Amino acid sequence: MHPSEAIRGRRSELLTGRRIVIGISGSIAATETPRIVRELVRHGAHVEAVMTKDALGIITAEALRFATGSPPMTEITGDVEHVRHLGRGPGRADLLLLAPATANTLSKIAHGIDDTPVTTFASIALGGGVPVLVAPAMHEDMTRNPAVRENLQRLEQMGVHFVPPAMEEGEAKLAAPETVAAHVLHLLARGPWKGRKVVVIGGSTSEPLDEVRSLTNEGSGRVALSLVTQAFYRGAEVEAWLGQLRVPVPPFLAPKRFTTLSDLRELIKTESKSLKEADAVMVPAALSDFTLKKQAGKIPSLQEKLILELTKAEKVLPELRHLVRAPSLLVGFKLEAGLSPRALQERAWVYLQATGCDALVANNRESMGGTAAEVYLVRPEGKVHPYSGPKDVVAGRLLDDLGESLPPK
Numbered sequence: 001m002h003p004s005e006a007i008r009g010r011r012s013e014l015l016t017g018r019r020i021v022i023g024i025s026g027s028i029a030a031t032e033t034p035r036i037v038r039e040l041v042r043h044g045a046h047v048e049a050v051m052t053k054d055a056l057g058i059i060t061a062e063a064l065r066f067a068t069g070s071p072p073m074t075e076i077t078g079d080v081e082h083v084r085h086l087g088r089g090p091g092r093a094d095l096l097l098l099a100p101a102t103a104n105t106l107s108k109i110a111h112g113i114d115d116t117p118v119t120t121f122a123s124i125a126l127g128g129g130v131p132v133l134v135a136p137a138m139h140e141d142m143t144r145n146p147a148v149r150e151n152l153q154r155l156e157q158m159g160v161h162f163v164p165p166a167m168e169e170g171e172a173k174l175a176a177p178e179t180v181a182a183h184v185l186h187l188l189a190r191g192p193w194k195g196r197k198v199v200v201i202g203g204s205t206s207e208p209l210d211e212v213r214s215l216t217n218e219g220s221g222r223v224a225l226s227l228v229t230q231a232f233y234r235g236a237e238v239e240a241w242l243g244q245l246r247v248p249v250p251p252f253l254a255p256k257r258f259t260t261l262s263d264l265r266e267l268i269k270t271e272s273k274s275l276k277e278a279d280a281v282m283v284p285a286a287l288s289d290f291t292l293k294k295q296a297g298k299i300p301s302l303q304e305k306l307i308l309e310l311t312k313a314e315k316v317l318p319e320l321r322h323l324v325r326a327p328s329l330l331v332g333f334k335l336e337a338g339l340s341p342r343a344l345q346e347r348a349w350v351y352l353q354a355t356g357c358d359a360l361v362a363n364n365r366e367s368m369g370g371t372a373a374e375v376y377l378v379r380p381e382g383k384v385h386p387y388s389g390p391k392d393v394v395a396g397r398l399l400d401d402l403g404e405s406l407p408p409k
Contacts, residue, residue: 002069009044012396014185014233016044019093021085023118024064026054029100029137029174033059034067036099039181048085049073052105052116076117082124094188096125100137100174103148110151126158133187135163137174161187166251179251182232189235192403196279198236200228203243204286205261208294209308219286220369221245226395227282228253234399239274241267243285246369261288261313272323279406280329281320284361288313317355327407332357337365341376348378359402377401
């Protein structure tokens with residue numbers, strides 16, 4: 001067994017049965033390609049590589065053979081490799097991924113020039129309807145070259161998809177392997193979430209006490225980001241509204257941010273159209289149950305005693321219920337502390353009825369801030385589904401079950 005088989009499907013099985021051809025051109029970023037391949041394999045994909053002569057000057061064929069489990073294609077021979085892998089007929093690949101793609105290679109593809117194995121593969125993919133996903137890598141100034149910009153626009157008009165580069169240190173760098181894999185998953189997604197619009201409201205609110213202190217909680221936002229990521233993997237168009245977080249935001253996200261409960265209510269007001277158009281709104285946010293009046297300046301730290309007056313805050317879920325109408329799903333989350341599984345489910349059932357949600361996810365405080373969770377999905381018809389494990393796995397299972405409730409498109 002090739003070593004690549006030992007990691008196949010370790011992260012997910014969302015790409016199981018999918019064949020991907022990865023095209024590598026002559027950028028120094030080609031040294032990162034084996035990591036991209038391995039990340040795709042971890043999601044179950046079968047990957048084969050095609051390389052330009054310039055790419056071979058940067059990374060060896062053996063490195064790609066190790067990553068994929070098969071020798072890379074470095075020339076077009078009598079085996080007509082481009083037709084065998086991307087031509088019409090049974091067994092052709094599901095995707096041509098160009099990573100890294102140089103300005104030179106992209107410009108050639110935009111104008112139908114086939115003078116390397118990679119551009120020849122691209123030509124038949126575009127002519128035969130095989131999706132093409134491009135992860136560019138070039139100097140930042142090259143992205144501002146009018147000719148290059150025109151070629152990128154031309155490729156977009158031809159139906160080519162792009163993974164935005166990481167703009168760092170004057171370079172348009174190849175996106176991280178996890179980001180490239182996320183875009184592959186999104187593009188090749190199958191199932192009920194494909195093309196659906198999902199809004200996830202997550203993270204913690206923070207209510208200011210004075211100019212330097214605030215009242216908040218121990219939520220990390222990890223469940224929210226797991227839901228956003230897993231929904232994106234499943235093909236959803238995801239909008240993330242995020243408060244305070246203790247975990248990094250995936251680079252493929254452009255979240256809308258809020259700090260206080262008042263900020264969130266204003267966001268709900270200004271972005272009500274997004275909520276009304278969403279197929280599902282999920283609210284794993286750790287929102288303040290109480291607010292307080294902010295005091296000017298900084299409360300003197302020499303005080304022996306400080307008494308705060310808290311005011312009960314109105315719940316957000318009933319407000320969302322007025323905007324998120326059936327058949328769209330509104331999924332609430334309820335955190336408790338120290339309850340038995342039975343008591344937690346009973347409390348969740350009461351809260352589900354009070355808020356009018358279509359489903360409610362309940363968990364105890366023990367999973368707060370950690371990487372694993374034990375939760376219960378409670379539905380109005382009385383069904384309870386328990387899940388446990390890493391939060392990204394739990395999020396994926398929640399989405400798979402909730403997806404069965406989505407109406408046909």
